[in-house]
Amino acid sequence: MSERPTIVLFTRDLRVHDHPALAAAVREGGPVVPLFVLDRAVMDRSARNRLSYLDDALRDLRERLRRLGGDLIVRSGETVAETLKVAAATGAARVHMSADVSALAFRRAAKLRRAAADQRVEVAEFPGVTVVPPGEAVPVGGDHYKVFTPYWRAWQARRWRTPEQAPKRLELPPGLDAGTIPQRLADSGSGPLSPRRQQGGEGEARRRMGRWLDDDCADYEHTHDDLAADATSRLSAALRFGCLSPLELALAARKRPACAPFVRQLAWRDFHHQVCAAFPGLARRDYRERDIAWRVDDSAFAAWREGRTGVPVVDAGMRQLLDEGFMHNRARLITAAFLTKRLRVHWKDGGDHFHAVLCDGDIADNYGNWQWVGGTGNDTRPDRSFNVLRQSRRFDPDGAYIRRHVPELAGVEGADVHTPWRRRRPVPGYPPPLLDSTG
Structure with missing residues (x-):
């Protein structure tokens, strides 16, 4: 066996179809070591819903790689250290990985390049995200x-x-322990585990x-x-x-x-x-600095997180999030605007909550959209007004979405489902709105 192995370090590219880093490793001609590192520093702060999705995705990926004659090598520990341990054990000459954009991804790639150079291991990044x-x-x-x-x-x-074809065949170096995927990855991490979360895997x-x-x-x-x-x-x-x-x-x-x-x-x-x-600090600081008087209101923020604001369309969106680990795109806009424009709670608080629950929580998309809504991001009209009730009536005219996710309102008929506080009799178990005006 003349060719030295190439490690393909999987991160958030858990597939075999159109995987440029994997395809390039196969073209090198030697054995390929598909590697995923369960990095505790990342997992402990990951949403449980995403860890559940990751669990599905890793098992699916392992099965696909095994069908090709390879396997998914799984290690637990710090990503750079574990990658270089595998490189030393296999005599790998290269590490391939997909280029990513978060601050964590930048730090990880830079650290890997520095450490790999000391072992005379080349690191190459590829598109695909x-x-x-x-x-x-x-x-x-x-x-x-x-x-x-x-x-x-x-x-x-x-x-x-041009998209890359899935490999037809993979070869692993001999004698390499594949490692195990722990049972119930979602037992670690933080945040709720949504009962109707989506199944993962390619x-x-x-x-x-x-x-x-x-x-x-x-x-x-x-x-x-x-x-x-x-x-x-x-x-x-x-x-x-x-x-x-x-x-x-x-x-x-x-x-x-x-x-x-x-x-x-x-x-x-x-x-x-x-x-x-x-702007790797997108999740932490304003992309564009604005003179916004943010409020700290712990009780209102808790009511928003729990879907207990008394504004039905907002509560429906927040409860869908908790139930599914997902929220409809229009509901994301409505709930984010209500928090930032009406309650004047900082966009980062809302973004952090979404990131703690969403299966699809992505640094760039989540916080980019939160800053867009909050007025500190890429919106060309950062001070645009946003009427929550108008949105509710326009995009859920029959109230079906509200009734689906807010069972207290299932029996409220007609247009009253958008404004239950205007009924003569309160709806049992449903709170009055947080704000006097919910426009």
């Missing part, structure tokens, strides 16, 4: 686009790379993608804001964990003209990732 990698579409004289519309034009004009993600593209994507423009219809793709967690290639999804959707509005949403995802790549 976005459709267009951050840095490939940049404005003249700048490092990233700060406004979406010009980015959208540049994104469309880019020549996208197999489920690809089935969901096929159904979405064949059956529902063509209606996306007309139904994506309909709260009760629940007509969004539900592919966000698959993209967050890389169980789906965003490029493969975008190319498949772009072949269907009616799916153009959905493709635009994938561009929004890339937009936030290129912002985060240029």
